[in-house]
Amino acid sequence: MKKPLVVLLTICFHFVCLAQEKPNIVLLFADDAGYADFGFQGSKEMKTPNLDKLASQGVRFTQAYVTHPTCGPSRAGLITGKYQYRFGYEENNVPTYMSKVSAVDGPEMGLPLGEVTVADYLKEQGYVTGFFGKWHLGGADRFHPTKRGFDEFYGFRGGARSYFEYTESPKEPLNKMEQGFGNFEEHNGYLTDALAQETSEFIEINGKAKKPFFAFLSFNAVHTPMDAKAEDLDQFPHLTGKRKIVAAMTLALDRAIGKVLDKLKELGLDDNTIVVFTNDNGGPTDANASSNHPLSGIKATHLEGGIRVPFLMKYPGTLKPGTVYGKPISTFDLLPTFYSAAGGNTKNLKGLDGVDLIPYLMGKTKGRPHETLFWKRDARAAMRKGDWKLIRFPDRPAELFYLPEDERELNNLADSEPERVRKMYKELFVWETTLERPRWLLKKVYERRDVERTDAFWPKYKPD
Template identity: 65%
Template sequence: MVVKIRNGFNEELALHGYKLILLVFLVVGQWCSAQNKPNIVFILADDAGYADFGFQGSKDFKTPYLDEFAKESVRCTQAYVSAAVCGPSRAGFLTGKYQQRFGFEENNVPGYMSTSGVTGDDMGLPLDQRTIANELKQRGYTTAIFGKWHMGNADRFHPTNRGFDDFYGFRGGARSFMPYDETNKIDKNENRLEQGFGNYLEHKGYLTDVLADRTNQFIAQNKDRPFFIYLSFNAVHTPMQATNEDLDQFPNLTGKRKQLAAMTLAMDRACGKVYDQLKKLDLLDNTIIVFTNDNGGPSDANASLNKPLSGTKANHLEGGIRVPFLISWKGVLQGNTTYGNPISLLDMYPTFSIIAGVEAANLKGLDGVDILPFLKKNKSGRPHETLYWKKENRAAIRELDWKLIRYPDRPAELYDVSKDNAEKYDLALQYPNRVRAMYKKLFQWELGLERPKWQLQRKFEGKAAERMDAYSAPKIRMNKD
C-alpha cells in the first residue's frame, strides 16, 4: 500500500525535522563548548602575613606545597586588594568593583552604625550587585564556595542566592577551627557550619582540612563539566588554633608565632590536597588556579610578618593592602616567572569572565581589567595606572609608582614605592605639586562613590592608627634640596 503525503504536510514534517536537527546540533555544540571551558579554582587565605610563605622568602614557616605550586605559577609581586580588611576586600573581588561604589566601605558586616536604615544581619553585599559566581553560572559553570562568606548573615545574602550552586562553610567572618560542642561553645549564630542552605551540622576534625576534603568531593562530582571554586579559608585568622601534630613541626618557635606557623602549615597541606585531586583526575591542564590573601597580616593579633612592607591589616600602608599572589594555567602561562606591575583582586572578575567566554565589551561598570594579556606578555604597559583605597577620612591613591596616603590625624605622606616599599622616606615636602595633584585626583574619585551604608565606632579608627604606628618603619621626612 502506498501512502500519499500531501505536499503541505510533507513540507511541515521536513521543517520540524530541520528544527530538531538544529536543536540537537545546538545542544551538542553547547555541551562541547562547556567541556572546553577551563575550570577556575580561586583560593583565598585570611589574614596571612606577606612574608609568611616559603615562596615569599620565609625561613621559619613550612609551605612545601605552595612553594612547589609557585614554581608552576606566575608570581605577581605587586598584587593589591581593594580594602585592608576582610569583608570589603572580598566584596571587591566578588563584584570586580571598588566596593565603595555601592556603600560597602572598609567596614565589615554587621557594622555598628547604619546610614541607610539597615541594622545587624540586614547589612550585607547589596542585592543589586552581580557577583562573579552569577557571571560564571550563566556561562555554564557549576559554582561553589567552601569556607568563609562574610557578605551578610540574612538569608537573602546567602551564597546560594548570589550565584553559588553549592556552599559548605559559615556566614560570618571568623569561627573556631575545632567543632563546636559542649566544651567549645559557639559565640554567634553566623559561625555555625552550614551545608547548602540552612542545613547546620558541625564537622569532625580540623576545619582547614575539612574544607579541602569537601572541595575535593565537589571536584570529583563535577569533573566532567566546568566548575568555579571559591575556596575561602578562615585560616590563618584568629582564633589561634592548631593541631598538636602541626605544632610539633615548629620546635624552635613559641607563642602566637608557633601557632601561626602550624595553622599556615595546615592551610598549605589543604592547598596540596586540592592540587593533588586535580592532578589525580587529570584536570590540571584545563584548570586555572589562583592563590592569594584577603589583606595584610594583623601582626598584633596573629604575629604575622609583612616585611619588607610597613603596616598591617586595617591600614593603607603596603603591609595592609599588598598580598602574595600566584596564578597558574598550564600551557597558557609560563611557570616559575614573576610579573612586576600592579594588579588588583578587582581584576579577577573580568579575567575569569573573559576566560569563560564573555565578550569584553559586555563587561560594563567594572574597575578590574583582564590581566591575562599582560601575564602572557601579549600586552605591554600596566593593567592599572591608578589604584584607590578609602575608609572614611583615611584614603590612599597609587598613581604609577607614586603613592599618596591621606590621614585624619597627620599630614598626607608621599612615597615612591618602586624604590621604597617599606614607605620609610616621605617625599611630600620635596614634591608639593605632586601631593596637591594626587590629593585632588583622589577627591575626584571619591565624588563618584556612595556614602558608606554602615560604619564602625570611632574608637576603632584610633586603634587602626596605633597599629599602623607600631608596625611601620621609622619615617624620614625628606626636605626640599
C-alpha cells in the same frame, strides 16, 4: 543527504568539544596571612611545599593589591570586580559590635542585592559554582551564597570562628557551620582540613560529570582564634608563642591546598584548571604574629603591608610556568579574568574596575593593568598613581612615597614634590565624589585604633 548530515554532525561535535574545553577555576583564598609567610615569598620559617610548587608552575605577582585592608570590604571588591566603595561597602562587616551605630546593623549588613557576583557571571557561561569556608558578605538569608550565584555552600556566614567543632552554640550565630541553605551541622576534626575535603568532593563530582566548575575555597586560616593541631605544632620546635601557632596553622593551610591540587591531578583536570592563590589583606601582626616583611604596616592600614598580598596564578598552556609579574594588579581583576577565560566577552561587563589580566601576562597588551588604584576608609585614604603613592591621614598632613626605591614607605617626599601631592590629592578627592556614602559605619574608637596601629607597625615611628 549524507554529506550535509556528516558536516552538521562534525560541527556539533566541534562545539561540544569546545564546551568541554572551558577551563575549570579554583580560587584559593587565605585569611589574614602575612605577606612574607610563605616559602615562595622567601620565608625560612614557614613550611609551604604545596604553594611553593604552585608558584613554580605559574606566575608569581610581586605587586598584587586588595581593594581594602580588612576582610569584608576586600571580599566585596573581589567578588564584584569593582571598588566596593562604589556601592557603599566601605567599612568592615562585623555584626558583633555594630548595634545602634548605623541605620543597617548586624546580619542586615551585606553585599547589596543589586550587585552581580563572579559566580553569577560564571553560571551564565555554564559553570557549576561552589563556595567553601568563610563568607562574611552578609548574614541575613537574602545575602546567602546560594542566593548570590553559588550552587553549593559549605562554611559559615560570619567572620571568625573556632577551627574545632562547637559543642555549644557559638556566641555569634553566624559562625555556625552550614551545608547548603539552613542546614546547620558542625564539622568533624580541624576546619581547614574539612574545607579542603568538601572542596575536593565538589571537584570530583563535577569533574567526573565533565561540567566546568568554579570552586571558591575561602579559608578562615590564619585568622584568629589561634587554633592549631598538636601534630602541626610539633613541626616547629624552634618557634614559640603565637609565631609557633601561626606557623602550624599555615602548614595546615598548605596541606589543605595540597589536597585540592592533588585531587585535580588525580582526576586529570590539572592541565585544564586555572588555579589562583591569594589573601584578603595584610597580616595583623599584633593579633596572629604574621609577618609582612619587608613591608611596613599591617591589616587595616593603608601602608603596603596592609594592602599588598601574595598572589599566584597557574593557567596551563596559557601562562608560562615559573614567571614573575611586577606590575600592579588588584583582586578585582579576578572577575573579568575568569569571565574571559570561561568564554565571556568582557565588553559585556559594565561598571567594573577590574581588567582581564591574561593579555597583560602574555605580553599581548602592553603597559600596566592599572595606572591608578585607590583605597579608602572614613577620613583615611591612599592612592597609587604609577609608582607614586599618596597616603592621606586624619591626624597629619598627607605623605608621598616613590615605591620602586622605597617599598617600606620610610622616605616622605611630600615636601620635595608639592605639585605632585597637590594633583594626586585633588584626583583622590574627585574619585571620592563618585562613590556612594557608606551603608554602615564603625564606632570611631576603631578608626582611632587603626591609626595607632599604623604608627606602631611603621618603622619610621618605631625602631626596627
